[in-house]
Amino acid sequence: MAPKAVLFDFSGTLFRLEQDESWLTELTDTGGDPLDIEAQAELMRKMTAPVGQVVELDEEHRHAWENRDLDPALHAKVYAEVLRQSGVPRVEQAKALYSRLVDPARWTPYPDAEPVLKALSDKGIRVAVVSNIAFDIRPAFSARGLDAYVEKFVLSFEEGVIKPEPGIFRVALEALGVDGPDALMVGDAEEADGGARALGCDFALVEPLPTAERTDGLLAALREHGAL
The missing domain is CATH 3.40.50.1000 (HAD superfamily/HAD-like)
Incomplete structure (x- = not known):
């Protein structure tokens, strides 16, 4: 039936979510070097993982991770930490990438x-x-x-x-x-x-x-x- x-x-x-190449070309690591292809691919995997904690988090950020899909503020907070730990230390770069994640277009x-x-x-x-x-x-x-x-x-x-x-x-x-x-x-x-x-x-x-x-x-x- x-x-x-x-x-x-x-x-x-x-x-x-499939990034345009331009999304990540300007991202740099802590040393100021561009992220390589492998790092870019891993970064996008972490940004779109449906379940499972993708980086080690302290108690505060673990709470945000567990409740990220209930509260937009917690979602933004924990993904800022995910990006920081994933090799995007600059706040302005992390915010720009996050804005693309939450843009339905x-x-x-x-x-x-x-x-x-x-x-x-x-x-x-x-x-x-x-x-x-x-x-x-x-x-x-x-x-x-x-x-x-x-x-x-x-x-x-x-x-x-x-x-x-x-x-x-x-x-x-x-x-x-x-x-x-x-x-x-x-x-x-x-x-x-x-x-x-x-x-x-x-x-x-x-x-x-x-x-x-x-x-x-x-x-x-x-x-x-x-x-x-």
């Missing part, structure tokens, strides 16, 4: 995101986006006309609850008017996104690969679970 609703994660599922949709959302709409399957995030991602969708296919955005910093806690998925299900067993959750994090199983949802895991490398991951996942 096809699900009546599909819940999507945002980062690494529908969209991915900088995020790139996966190639099959639009076809999948449109196909679900055409079939009458209701859609929500459920994200652990500390900034408003709606502009990333509206800029491309994809908001027309999303009935509800459930964002952790607005709802005061984060995945994998059942409450955040419950908000989405109630908004769509469906029960857990009638819904499919699609995400790139087994622990966080898979929390939807607690409410009876089916779950599809996709890999958070670069968009050029994952061209049909969403289509494949939805077909496998009978949604398309």
Whole structure:
């Protein structure tokens, strides 16, 4: 049976933060030297990791990390520390890079995101986006006309609850008017996104690969679970 609703994660599922080369070319380490390619790649991995502490943190910053997706101020605070520990010691450089992280216009949709959302709409399957995030991602969708296919955005910093806690998925299900067993959750994090199983949802895991490398991951996942 096809699900009546599909819940999507945002980062690494529908969209991915992929830097322009110019983002990091002016970054320098503590010695004033430009960051090499490996350091740049590792920096972006840390900036977009969906779960798991990415650097060693003291108690104050560990609290900020654990609650970063509930409070934009804590999000900014802990990522300033992540950047500092990741070889970006200059405050102005860290602020410039962080501003790109939280700018929805900088995020790139996966190639099959639009076809999948449109196909679900055409079939009458209701859609929500459920994200652990500390900034408003709606502009990333509206800029491309994809908001027309999303009935509800459930964002952790607005709802005061984060995945994998059942409450955040419950908000989405109630908004769509469906029960857990009638819904499919699609995400790139087994622990966080898979929390939807607690409410009876089916779950599809996709890999958070670069968009050029994952061209049909969403289509494949939805077909496998009978949604398309």
